[in-house]
Amino acid sequence: MSKHENREEKRTGRRAPCILLRSSWQVVNIGDIAHTPGVLTLIERYIPDAEVILWASASLGEEVKAMEQKRFPRLSIVKGHIDSNGIASNQHLAAAIDRCDFLLHGSGPYLVATDNLQAFAVATSKPYGVFGITYAGNAAEKPVLDKAKFVYFRDSISLAKAVDDGIACPFMAFGPDGAFAADVRNEEKALRFLNEKQLEQGKYLCCIPRLRFTPYWKIQNTPFNEEKHLRNEQMKEHDHVLLREAIIAVVRETGLNILLCPEDRTQMEVGKEMIWERLPDDVRAHVVWREQFWLTDEALSVYVRSAGLFGNEMHSPIMCIGSGIPALVCRWVEQTSKGYMWRDIGLGDWLFDMDAAADRDRLVSEVMRIARYPDHAKSKALKAREYVRQCHAQMMRKLDEALRKSVENRDSSVSSG
Incomplete structure (x- = not known):
């Protein structure tokens, strides 16, 4: 066989x-x-x-x-x-x-x-x-x-x-x-993309947008779900405004660039609408919006060259921590309990409930802490990786x-x- x-x-x-x-x-x-x-x-x-x-x-x-x-x-x-x-x-x-x-x-x-x-x-x-x-x-x-x-x-x-x-x-x-x-890699594709977008190793953070419910009806043969669509529309500004604020702060205060990238095939559109198009011009000039979907090997080859990742997804942060790269996780009530694994592996202060005011209040500052103190953030990610x-x-x-x-x-x- x-x-x-x-x-x-x-x-x-x-x-x-x-x-x-x-x-x-x-x-x-x-x-x-x-x-x-x-x-x-x-x-x-x-x-x-x-x-x-x-x-x-x-x-x-x-x-x-x-x-x-x-x-x-x-x-x-x-x-x-x-x-x-x-x-x-x-x-x-x-x-x-x-x-x-x-x-x-x-x-x-x-x-x-x-x-x-x-x-x-x-x-x-x-x-x-x-x-x-x-x-x-x-x-x-x-x-x-x-x-x-x-x-x-x-x-x-x-x-x-x-x-x-x-x-x-x-x-x-x-x-x-x-x-x-996971340790799959596509170095050739990743380096070509990074060179094209002028993203230098260690000098960019990755950010991933996400709606409350993945609109599978846009990418699969799945019936349109009006209830989920309406919930997405109701919450999409609430769920992305702090990501924009974090991006603005990082770009203006640290000089790092931002890569706005997808974990699933619906998120390029979300990232453009909810983040990229709504940024001030001076900030947008330092943000790369990835227009095309990618596979795990190319994505991971890009993640491992970044200074860290934040956003509304789970498995890109998982892959980052697995490679010793700092990563923050934002979650909400519609998701399963999977996000709490961050607490289980010692990263509770990198887990954010986007429906809780206390967590929302500290998100931007935690993103900035990773941007300003990369050695400390790296050490924390490596400690979590060792436990995993x-x-x-x-x-x-x-x-x-x-x-x-x-x-x-x-x-x-x-x-x-």
Whole structure:
């Protein structure tokens, strides 16, 4: 099934332990993309002898697939689904299910592949586990989480909710989002963009706009949602005015430039309307509005050369902290509890509730503190990264333990047979 498989079997006469990674939720958001290479990096780092097969969602396109396979050339990718009787929709998925020793659900906004895990349990007695999700009490997720070998929640509020709901999984703990470990790069594209826009390393901050609800109806075959649209319209000035104020202060008082950039495909338009076009002329001259969407590898190559990032998104800050770059997170009531992971990793004063006056009052000053004291901000980001890495190491030990036990059980079954 893969180059890895062939090499390992020829070298040792035994095949490598195999992890089937259910991930790759959608590709319109570089954060959703980042979940997959992040977890793949962790497996490569901590379980280097493992073969990994990515069970991707149907939306995975050739461009993102090429990015992932450039970084992980031994990676095999399958798509498809399992029906309620445990029958796979194609022979490649069926072979992957047969070959794997353990199914790992990657990090995500919730137990995205609930049905897949439930069907996997019907199709096979093999174990599965869950990495770095948010849990909000969805009743459909509980019986699947109950039977997992382990479940890691990416914020402490989710963990507490799971405990309160009586989820019976034998091991549950806080476990940071896998996207912290993403290390894909596209240096050529990033440097070409930065040179074109005259953005120098360490001399710009990144800012990401976002509406309360992503208007997926603009970028996917999704019905228009009038209620969400009206809420977006009602709150968009409230949710961006402080970002503009921070940009004005940074440009006028520190001389740093600003890169206004997207995390999803709807945000170029939002950034232009709510920030770029509303800036004073003298400030706008020092702000680059990125007009085109980008993939995770180019974005991360740009982020790591910045002095920091702030805005209304979650996973660009995650990728920044994972690379030791300062990052502030703004959130609001419509979002899940995922933002509280910032508090969990020691960055509570870099988390802002945009519906709370006290947090709004300190946002601009915190952005300015990063701009004025880059060494202090960098040190703080590196401390958070170290804690995340310690947590990831513990998570990977648990995965390795479950994987080896599954392999032993498989080998014992073969021997007894």
